[in-house]
Amino acid sequence: xxxxxxxxxxxxxxxxxxxxxxxxxxxxxxxxxxxxxxxxxxxxxxxxxxxxxxxxxxxxxxxxxxxxxxxxxxxxxxxxxxxxxxxxxxxxxxxxxxxxxxxxxxxxxxxxxxxxxxxxxxxxxxxxxxxxxxxxxxxxxxxxxxxxxxxxxxxxxxxxxxxxxxxxxxxxxxxxxxxxxxxxxxxxxxxxxxxxxxxxxxxxxxxxxx
Numbered sequence: 001x002x003x004x005x006x007x008x009x010x011x012x013x014x015x016x017x018x019x020x021x022x023x024x025x026x027x028x029x030x031x032x033x034x035x036x037x038x039x040x041x042x043x044x045x046x047x048x049x050x051x052x053x054x055x056x057x058x059x060x061x062x063x064x065x066x067x068x069x070x071x072x073x074x075x076x077x078x079x080x081x082x083x084x085x086x087x088x089x090x091x092x093x094x095x096x097x098x099x100x101x102x103x104x105x106x107x108x109x110x111x112x113x114x115x116x117x118x119x120x121x122x123x124x125x126x127x128x129x130x131x132x133x134x135x136x137x138x139x140x141x142x143x144x145x146x147x148x149x150x151x152x153x154x155x156x157x158x159x160x161x162x163x164x165x166x167x168x169x170x171x172x173x174x175x176x177x178x179x180x181x182x183x184x185x186x187x188x189x190x191x192x193x194x195x196x197x198x199x200x201x202x203x204x205x206x207x208x209x210x
């Protein structure tokens with residue numbers, strides 16, 4: 001039987017492929033869940049929450065994920081932390097380029113520009129912020145877990161990065177620049193990549209401990 005990580009990677013990749021196929025067939029027409037969540041965000045948008053979610057959404061880009069990816073790599077290879085940091089950063093950048101290739105191929109339109117709280121560029125599916133933050137969160141959690149020997153610290157190592165990644169994804173919908181299914185697509189893309197490639201990368205970095 002294939003390892004569970006391969007099953008998880010395959011399941012995420014299949015779900016993403018189905019989502020992309022349906023979106024392609026529908027053209028630029030959003031799903032019902034997309035318009036419902038988008039309309040809810042518009043109806044409940046306030047200046048204060050826009051400021052909060054702007055800070056959250058900015059944390060999903062502008063260098064922080066790259067610093068965290070480098071930190072995760074350094075933690076995975078403490079004896080050669082610089083090599084681990086480069087590997088963590090390189091893995092994230094490569095994944096971002098793969099995401100860019102996919103989003104360009106899908107060519108899905110974003111929500112109407114008049115609903116945005118800020119100017120954005122590029123196509124919509126999968127969301128770059130959602131993908132980047134999910135990749136970073138999974139990698140950081142995986143790097144922290146070997147250092148956590150108590151249930152509470154293990155829960156924090158998983159929970160804090162996960163909550164951050166989810167908050168970044170939600171912020172993109174609240175700010176009106178993505179449909180919810182763009183975010184789900186980003187999470188599926190990140191899950192497929194991490195399940196398939198993170199364990200062998202972690203093993204390779206782990207050998208530098210010896």
